[in-house]
Amino acid sequence: MFDLLRLMFAFIIMPGFLFTAVVGLLATWVDRKVTARVQYRQGPPWFQPFADLAKLLGKETIVPEGAAKAVFLGAPLIGLAGATLVSTIIWMVNFSHGVTFIGDLIVVLYLLTLPSLAIIFGGSASRNPLSAIGASREMKLILAYELPFILAVFTVVLRTGSIMFGNILGYQLANGMMIQSCSGLIAFLVALIVVQAKLGVVPFDIPEAEQEIAAGALLEYSGPALAVYKLSRAMMYFILPVLLITLFMGGIDLSFWGGIAWFIIKYVIILTLIILIKNTNPRLRTDQAVRFFWGPVTALAAIGFILAMVGW
Amino acid sequence: MLKKIFTWGLKKSLWVYHAGASACNNCDIEILDLLTPKFDVERFGIVLVGSPRHADVLLVTGVANRQTAPRLKNLYDQVPNPKVVIAIGSCACSAHMFRDSYNYVKPIDEIIPVDIYLPGCPPKPEAMIDAVVKLLGKIK
Numbered sequence: 001m002f003d004l005l006r007l008m009f010a011f012i013i014m015p016g017f018l019f020t021a022v023v024g025l026l027a028t029w030v031d032r033k034v035t036a037r038v039q040y041r042q043g044p045p046w047f048q049p050f051a052d053l054a055k056l057l058g059k060e061t062i063v064p065e066g067a068a069k070a071v072f073l074g075a076p077l078i079g080l081a082g083a084t085l086v087s088t089i090i091w092m093v094n095f096s097h098g099v100t101f102i103g104d105l106i107v108v109l110y111l112l113t114l115p116s117l118a119i120i121f122g123g124s125a126s127r128n129p130l131s132a133i134g135a136s137r138e139m140k141l142i143l144a145y146e147l148p149f150i151l152a153v154f155t156v157v158l159r160t161g162s163i164m165f166g167n168i169l170g171y172q173l174a175n176g177m178m179i180q181s182c183s184g185l186i187a188f189l190v191a192l193i194v195v196q197a198k199l200g201v202v203p204f205d206i207p208e209a210e211q212e213i214a215a216g217a218l219l220e221y222s223g224p225a226l227a228v229y230k231l232s233r234a235m236m237y238f239i240l241p242v243l244l245i246t247l248f249m250g251g252i253d254l255s256f257w258g259g260i261a262w263f264i265i266k267y268v269i270i271l272t273l274i275i276l277i278k279n280t281n282p283r284l285r286t287d288q289a290v291r292f293f294w295g296p297v298t299a300l301a302a303i304g305f306i307l308a309m310v311g312w
Numbered sequence: 313m314l315k316k317i318f319t320w321g322l323k324k325s326l327w328v329y330h331a332g333a334s335a336c337n338n339c340d341i342e343i344l345d346l347l348t349p350k351f352d353v354e355r356f357g358i359v360l361v362g363s364p365r366h367a368d369v370l371l372v373t374g375v376a377n378r379q380t381a382p383r384l385k386n387l388y389d390q391v392p393n394p395k396v397v398i399a400i401g402s403c404a405c406s407a408h409m410f411r412d413s414y415n416y417v418k419p420i421d422e423i424i425p426v427d428i429y430l431p432g433c434p435p436k437p438e439a440m441i442d443a444v445v446k447l448l449g450k451i452k
């Protein structure tokens with residue numbers, strides 16, 4: 001009974017849903033603020049994402065005529081659940097390396113596709129041609145980026161010899177951060193580019209493409225359903241960098257204050273990199289994105305993988 | 313309490329959708345001006361969205377003619393409640409000099425309910441910001 005309560009607490013409040021949501025929303029604010037500063041603007045106040053969310057939750061949800069209602073309304077929840085679960089798993093491992101199970105890395109890899117799958121489901125269920133285009137673009141994007149991403153993650157697996165987060169963290173504790181080695185650095189760069197695509201931000205915001213297909217897969221969503229999508233997007237802003245930190249930068253040590261500060265520094269570095277890439281690049285076309293991921297990025301990831309094999 | 317939070321959210325985050333009902337394009341340009349870094353309305357949480365489903369505010373420009381009038385009505389119905397409509401430009405407010413045109417049907421506010429009239433040919437971005445401030449005072 002007590003165990004169950006503790007699990008519920010971990011999932012819903014800390015470090016699961018609530019914690020990730022709040023920090024993620026703040027991260028989207030940082031994103032918007034930095035973007036504004038890059039464009040010499042003032043930018044929105046810090047509570048902007050919270051106001052957006054509060055407003056969306058109060059609005060009406062319209063289900064388009066002829067849409068598959070259950071899928072249309074259920075898809076955002078699937079995405080949110082996936083994001084929450086990933087966050088809980090990664091954080092619990094970082095709290096104590098013992099809370100790991102065989103293959104949790106693989107589980108996280110699968111769960112991370114859930115938010116994207118939710119977008120595909122929702123887009124296809126909404127019976128709008130533009131949403132369908134958005135969904136199909138998202139599908140192509142997933143096909144494109146999963147290959148280099150898996151290669152990059154398995155570079156880490158190869159070096160640490162384990163598919164458990166606990167052991168990966170332990171290895172980095174003993175032998176220094178992954179990113180300090182040649183292959184680790186390459187894998188990190190590849191993973192960073194993939195994270196850009198997983199977040200669906202410029203240059204890979206192809207599925208949303210506000211200017212050409214309105215808002216793509218999210219076009220027909222309104223009110224709370226849209227809020228749930230925005231929320232899971234915001235949570236990904238927090239989770240994906242934390243995943244990168246866990247895999248490549250030695251994780252999070254919360255046992256002393258310096259560890260927390262060190263974590264925040266790492267997080268801010270990754271977030272800034274993401275935002276800068278976002279603000280200095282135009283959107284790619286679908287074919288360009290696929291070629292980019294399957295060409296140079298996969299090649300880079302393969303080089304990293306080979307380097308890891310020879311032990312660099 | 314919940315209502316209060318929602319109203320606060322609505323005041324701080326107005327997402328606008330630009331419905332051009334065949335304007336002469338000048339009002340549209342001024343709206344685009346409004347969204348440029350110079351005026352930076354994102355400070356107040358105002359964002360241009362690409363889908364009427366995401367919108368809270370409908371910015372209507374131009375005179376409704378036989379082609380656009382039914383579509384404007386359709387568009388209005390697609391915006392989830394609660395919603396507001398701002399008629400931007402003399403055209404949208406009163407049909408302006410196109411009143412006697414052969415394809416003019418009826419004023420915008422007879423097609424959809426208009427909350428704020430913002431005359432001018434075209435109105436300045438400052439006037440639009442002023443209109444939105446007045447609108448915020450109206451939301452309760």
Ligand code: SF4
Nearest residue numbers: 336338401402403433
């Ligand atoms: S009000 Fe003037 S500027 Fe605006 S659409 Fe009409 S004619 Fe053009």
